[in-house]
């Protein structure tokens with residue numbers, strides 16, 4: 001069962017993004033963090049110094065615990081990144097302190 005709210009919600013046409021090589025359905029207006037949560041992907045990154053896993057925490061772009069890599073280059077906050085068709089997301093980055 002999807003944790004997306006379904007009752008009385010109108011969504012646009014779904015599209016696929018890729019998370020760690022897997023195709024994942026997304027909807028217009030969703031952030032990458034929302035898609036991670038809906039798909040029960042709890043871990044966004046690993047801290048390089050102490051190897052502690054990190055994930056969604058503040059949900060408003062402050063903590064950087066949700067850092068993911070987008071399209072093989074930019075490291076962004078998943079909670080601030082809108083999903084767009086064809087986006088490629090890598091989780092569990094070893095990016096150290098941000």
Ligand code: FES
Pocket residue numbers: 055056057058059060061062063064065066067077078079080
């Ligand atoms: S959850 Fe804190 S910046 Fe994304």
